[in-house]
Amino acid sequence: MGCCDTPGLMPVSEAITTLLDNTTPLTETEVVSLVNAQNRITAEDIRSPLNVPPFANSAMDGYALRTSDLGESHTLTLAGKSFAGVPFEGEWPTGSCIRIMTGAEVPEGADAVIMQEQTTVEGDQITFTASAEPQQNIRPIGDDVKAGDVVIPKGTLLTPREVPMLATLGIADVTVIRRPKVAFFSTGDELRQVGETLGKGEIYDSNRYTIRAMLEKMHCEAIDLGVIPDCPNQLREAFLKAATEADVIVTSGGVSVGEADYTKDILDQEGEVGFWKIAIKPGKPFAFGKVKNALFCGLPGNPVSVLVTLHVLVQPLLAKLAGHTQWQPSITLKAKAETRFKKAPGRADYQRAIYRTDENGDLLVSTTGNQGSGAFSSLSLANCFAVLEQSRGHVEVGETVTIEPFNAVLN
Numbered sequence: 001m002g003c004c005d006t007p008g009l010m011p012v013s014e015a016i017t018t019l020l021d022n023t024t025p026l027t028e029t030e031v032v033s034l035v036n037a038q039n040r041i042t043a044e045d046i047r048s049p050l051n052v053p054p055f056a057n058s059a060m061d062g063y064a065l066r067t068s069d070l071g072e073s074h075t076l077t078l079a080g081k082s083f084a085g086v087p088f089e090g091e092w093p094t095g096s097c098i099r100i101m102t103g104a105e106v107p108e109g110a111d112a113v114i115m116q117e118q119t120t121v122e123g124d125q126i127t128f129t130a131s132a133e134p135q136q137n138i139r140p141i142g143d144d145v146k147a148g149d150v151v152i153p154k155g156t157l158l159t160p161r162e163v164p165m166l167a168t169l170g171i172a173d174v175t176v177i178r179r180p181k182v183a184f185f186s187t188g189d190e191l192r193q194v195g196e197t198l199g200k201g202e203i204y205d206s207n208r209y210t211i212r213a214m215l216e217k218m219h220c221e222a223i224d225l226g227v228i229p230d231c232p233n234q235l236r237e238a239f240l241k242a243a244t245e246a247d248v249i250v251t252s253g254g255v256s257v258g259e260a261d262y263t264k265d266i267l268d269q270e271g272e273v274g275f276w277k278i279a280i281k282p283g284k285p286f287a288f289g290k291v292k293n294a295l296f297c298g299l300p301g302n303p304v305s306v307l308v309t310l311h312v313l314v315q316p317l318l319a320k321l322a323g324h325t326q327w328q329p330s331i332t333l334k335a336k337a338e339t340r341f342k343k344a345p346g347r348a349d350y351q352r353a354i355y356r357t358d359e360n361g362d363l364l365v366s367t368t369g370n371q372g373s374g375a376f377s378s379l380s381l382a383n384c385f386a387v388l389e390q391s392r393g394h395v396e397v398g399e400t401v402t403i404e405p406f407n408a409v410l411n
């Protein structure tokens with residue numbers, strides 16, 4: 001145990017390492033058409049079947065010529081036209097030039113294109129008002145991609161930065177890794193569905209909405225098993241059903257030490273507990289383990305704890321399971337505190353905060369208010385987490401704070 005560790009609580013970095021060490025990437029693949037390939041992960045290196053561009057073409061509307069033909073007069077005779085899709089074919093004599101459009105194939109022998117703004121035209125006599133460097137305004141064959149190059153490596157998430165690239169290569173079908181199946185349920189006798197009327201002591205089940213929304217943003221197949229009451233037998237059944245249907249089980253609630261907190265006991269009975277309790281706030285009683293072949297992530301019931309533990313702990317696990325090899329945690333930046341941040345040493349706090357750039361370009365960060373584990377309203381005001389290190393106490397105005405801008409999953 002290091003100097004700043006808290007007895008019984010695993011440091012966040014160690015918890016993430018353990019989660020990843022227990023996660024084996026999926027290997028089953030499926031073929032999807034390119035229109036359905038967004039948000040999928042490539043199962044193999046994708047090599048280009050062609051050069052891009054596939055032929056030398058013009059970057060400008062103008063005239064293709066041989067620079068050696070530009071004599072003292074700078075005037076050449078028009079000998080033909082090359083349009084995108086309708087290239088010039090045939091011979092063009094010395095001393096002539098070819099009208100060419102952007103994207104059109106450069107005629108054999110031409111070594112430059114002069115843009116039409118740098119010409120005067122009289123009948124078929126084209127006078128060039130600027131000189132030309134060899135290869136000027138010509139996009140050579142294979143300038144962007146060479147045939148046979150690996151364009152998209154295995155394990156890449158296909159986004160608007162990759163899908164059009166595959167279209168450019170003429171690739172209609174993509175072999176991708178199957179999506180992780182994640183079964184989830186909430187636990188608690190107090191939980192009602194939205195649309196129902198609340199009785200005494202009851203609240204709405206919001207955690208399943210958090211879990212579903214984040215799983216979908218993480219491109220998983222989300223299997224909603226509903227709300228399970230605080231009843232050991234029903235919980236046991238839900239555990240076993242989830243384990244047969246999914247690669248990962250995510251639950252909310254019942255992982256603390258209360259008399260109706262059965263989740264960890266059932267994990268212990270039906271599977272194995274990997275670890276329990278992390279030095280994180282919110283999210284301390286997070287439980288990790290296995291039920292049959294499924295990984296198990298037991299999130300604490302408090303609504304902000306659910307979002308934070310999904311983000312900090314479950315997200316890396318799912319990225320690895322999904323076979324996403326380039327996945328990185330969100331970037332962190334340093335910002336100056338504009339407000340005080342209340343904190344007790346002992347756990348790493350993920351506080352809801354808002355950062356901005358001041359007139360000097362410096363990053364500033366302030367709290368969005370109530371940091372209680374159930375206070376969800378301060379989340380929608382926030383654009384980042386203020387990540388306050390485990391050993392740290394209160395942060396005073398002017399001190400430096402590590403911030404983690406919300407990534408695509410939370411935006």
Ligand SMILES: Nc1nc2c(c(=O)[nH]1)N[C@H]1C(S)=C(S)[C@@H](COP(=O)(O)OP(=O)(O)OC[C@H]3O[C@@H](n4cnc5c(N)ncnc54)[C@H](O)[C@@H]3O)O[C@H]1N2
Pocket residue numbers: 186187188190191203204205206207208252253254255256257258261282283284285299300301302303305373374
């Ligand atoms: N004696 C101790 N008590 C508590 C400890 C502790 O160490 N010793 N830890 C506290 C911490 S930290 C957390 S976090 C919570 C986690 O408890 P559970 O995971 O057992 O969660 P529940 O008790 O079931 O619920 C906590 C809270 O969240 C509400 N909740 C639960 N599910 C939902 C849902 N689906 N949607 C909305 N809200 C939900 C629930 O009503 C409770 O208010 O334990 C502390 N206690």
Ligand code: MOO
Pocket residue numbers: 280281282283284285300302305373
């Ligand atoms: O860890 Mo709990 O999530 O602080 O409230």
